[in-house]
Amino acid sequence: MTFRIYYDDTDAGGIVYHANYLKYIERARSELFFSVGQNPMDESGHFVVRRIESDFLASARLGDMLEVKTSLIELKGASCTLRQKIFKEGVCLFEAVVQLAHLKGDKVARIPEKRKAVLRLLSKA
Numbered sequence: 001m002t003f004r005i006y007y008d009d010t011d012a013g014g015i016v017y018h019a020n021y022l023k024y025i026e027r028a029r030s031e032l033f034f035s036v037g038q039n040p041m042d043e044s045g046h047f048v049v050r051r052i053e054s055d056f057l058a059s060a061r062l063g064d065m066l067e068v069k070t071s072l073i074e075l076k077g078a079s080c081t082l083r084q085k086i087f088k089e090g091v092c093l094f095e096a097v098v099q100l101a102h103l104k105g106d107k108v109a110r111i112p113e114k115r116k117a118v119l120r121l122l123s124k125a
Contacts, residue, residue: 001027001028001031001067001068002065002066002067002068003024003027003065003066003068004063004064004065004066005060005061005062005063005064005065005066006062007062009060009062010061010062014061014062015059015060015061016059016060016061016064018056021054021056021086021093021094021096022052022054022096024066024068024086025068025070025084025086025094025096025098027068028068028070028084029047029070029082029084029098029100032070032118032119032121032122033115033118036118036121038114038115038118044104044112044114044115045102045103045104045105045109045111045112046102046103047080047100047101047102047103048100048101048103049098049099049100050079050099050100050101051098051099052096052097052098052099053096053097054094054095054096054097055094055095055096056093056094057092057093057094057095058088058091058092058093059093060086060088060093064088065088065089066086066087066088066093067086067087067088068084068085068086068087069084069085069086069087070082070083070084070122071083071084071122071123072119072120072122072123073097075111075116075119075120077110077111078101078102078108078109078110078111079099079100079101079102079111080099080100080102080111080119081097081098081099081100082097082098082100082122083095083096083097083098084096084098102115
């Protein structure tokens with residue numbers, strides 16, 4: 001997923017506010033499902049973040065074009081772990097390892113095969 005940094009993404013100095021990186025990787029995860037005609041939240045359930053380990057490596061600024069790349073680390077019955085990186089002109093600015101749990105209602109549930117198929121489209125980390 002590629003996108004531009006706008007004024008509302010930044011602080012008074014024109015640098016992207018740190019919490020926005022989490023929003024960008026969330027949007028990329030949702031876009032993965034939208035891009036294949038699935039809604040990331042439907043009757044089969046949805047994913048929630050269980051754990052994030054992140055590294056802020058460099059700053060993005062107003063007007064920058066960024067790209068989020070997502071790869072699959074592990075896929076289990078009711079959870080998965082992804083590596084998500086944000087790049088500017090080939091330089092990694094942010095990296096996160098994100099563990100997701102699949103829920104149906106408020107209970108942990110097996111990931112349906114249609115969702116697993118989408119996750120398997122991601123390159124291995």
